[in-house]
Amino acid sequence: MKFIENGVCAAKGFRAAGIHVGVKTHADWKKDVALIVSETPCAAAGVFTRNVVKAAPIHVDIAHLENGVARAVIANSGNANACAPHGEEYAERMCAAAAGVIGCEPGDVLVSSTGVIGQTLNIEAIEGGVRKLYDALDASAEASDAAAHAIMTTDTAKKEAAVETVIGGKTVRIGGIAKGSGMIHPNMGTMLCFLTTDCAISSGMIRAALLETAEVSFNRISVDGDTSTNDSCIVLANGLAGNAEITAKGPDYDAFLEALQALCVRLAREMASDGEGAKHLITCTVSGAESVKSAETIAKSVISSTLMKAAIFGADANWGRALCAMGYSGEAFDPEKVDVSFASAAGEIAVCANGRGLEFDEDKAKRILTEHDVEIRITMGEGGAACTCWGCDITYDYIKINGDYRT
């Protein structure tokens, strides 16, 4: 298994495009609609936000995915099409517009939106631009890049990756683009992720693999604790790699799962790292826990703590906030068995042993926490389970970005 280039166009038979059609008006040079198309029908699956308030495209996608088949994804940024007039009608019209130029059924198109909640989507702009969007489709790295840019909102960098592995003697590729930034929380925060693969896999198994993968990647990141109305992760598998179709668990499924998880963990880390205004990627590894679930709950609580995030922003080794966040996570444990250290490329420093503060070199701690990627390592002494979650610091820029997002 290795990482390769070409993002969402890495797998055979997929083309992508991203252009500006006019959904975004306040920054009219920015791309705002993406299209991803497979040359043949795909086994397809999606996981969506658990928020009770779901954006219109999610209702449409759930219906379109009932048969487990799809061929394309159309997505816009600049407007979430959530709590907005004509929501489902316009989401269906996006599918129909894409289907019209592709030459497939509207039910074979999936749709996503991200942006402001509660405002009417400029559907005419999308319908008016869909031919140009189709004409821009290409299988190149540039096409994947354009699609990745077209789904960005406050993201400062595109998120794009691809992996290659061998399944049943055939080269199989999985690629993806994603967007994240604000609102990313363990139950998926405004994130969109579109994955494409040429692996031959049944719709039941692609769905199983996607669920297993989301649990250990996107569900283990947090930016600000808010869970969005629009979070979606969609995968399309067209089978063009020519491997024997994966229809049950076994070595082939495991190989596919390993590659999918590696891809999604990378995209998830990129999302956390690019949290709105973030200056640090924070990795929290909890080991010695009673169960993976317990380790995960505790690690999420630590990376979600606003106080912990502010301390990392200040490169302040305030480990007490980690203990405090562990304590209100809802998990039971003995604080007097907890050890904490901070680590980064600049080294590692132990700051707490058996629940009590250690004397430590503040200058060294500052050097360690000044790195971009910092890790909070927690050992619990409760058992043998471990889990890693990812988050980011909170900065002046987060406040600035979110204090006036709509205008």
Added chain:
Amino acid sequence: MKFIENGVCAAKGFRAAGIHVGVKTHADWKKDVALIVSETPCAAAGVFTRNVVKAAPIHVDIAHLENGVARAVIANSGNANACAPHGEEYAERMCAAAAGVIGCEPGDVLVSSTGVIGQTLNIEAIEGGVRKLYDALDASAEASDAAAHAIMTTDTAKKEAAVETVIGGKTVRIGGIAKGSGMIHPNMGTMLCFLTTDCAISSGMIRAALLETAEVSFNRISVDGDTSTNDSCIVLANGLAGNAEITAKGPDYDAFLEALQALCVRLAREMASDGEGAKHLITCTVSGAESVKSAETIAKSVISSTLMKAAIFGADANWGRALCAMGYSGEAFDPEKVDVSFASAAGEIAVCANGRGLEFDEDKAKRILTEHDVEIRITMGEGGAACTCWGCDITYDYIKINGDYRT
């Protein structure tokens, strides 16, 4: 029932003091130890943090409150005595030091600490200063003020209030001081609150009243979602008002409860309003809910949303974030029955009806949200229950304060 002066010294037979002894070294002009003493033994009760990681004083207080009797509270700021060496030993020594000068049993003294986690408490400074602290005891407004200042950490204003009511023909007073600021969350965040009353009430009933009161006051505020290791609310009732002792629920209990709740809601609002770096007090009122619990969960989710808080900081009427926070609160409801408006002294503006955005005057919305006290009014159409919770916005100053708290 009316609000009166003199804070924690308003009730008969209570004296207070606050001085600097040297626990705080980086700001040595600031008071850091408070003492509150009743001239006679009191029925006493406390509610404490639900955090699994509890500071040492909390373990000591739970033991000292087993008999339901206490006479004094000693509290320091500048060090939380949590996850620190010699924690319980030093907390007991604080009680013993206070008992020595008062002339009571150490078990009749309660203790609280607030400040940095994980550092050794300067117990010698407290022991060395306790005589001076005792000599400063007074029943004046100035004494209450001094005690209120001595428990402040990043608070920008003291929190102090008192109420007077009539129970069984006798004038009964309840007073209190509190500190809050960062980390205040529904399950009590680094808040300390010390309440004194001359009401005659049994230790069982004062405990019941305190629990009922905490639920509708301190448990309905949030600053940053973090729940501290040290949160404590303690009440002492010395009975000097001369009313017939309240030993069961009934009209006298109800009158006492009404006064206690009015006092604690005021202190809770002051805490929310003075959240670290806050520029706005945010009130969220949810009505038309299925149950009070449901309304409370939803209101708390809205005031705890970092994105909602950032929007209020920016005076941005981004109501979609309120709907989004409602949606991930864990409560079930129909988004299409939700109405939202923003209100303040500058008026009220409807922004969402039946889960859909309304056209509204952005300038008017901006004027409304520019006021210090703003309200988010949510109507759900699910039932007849309502609840109000309080929070604050998140600002650049919050990040600044918490990015480098320890130094």
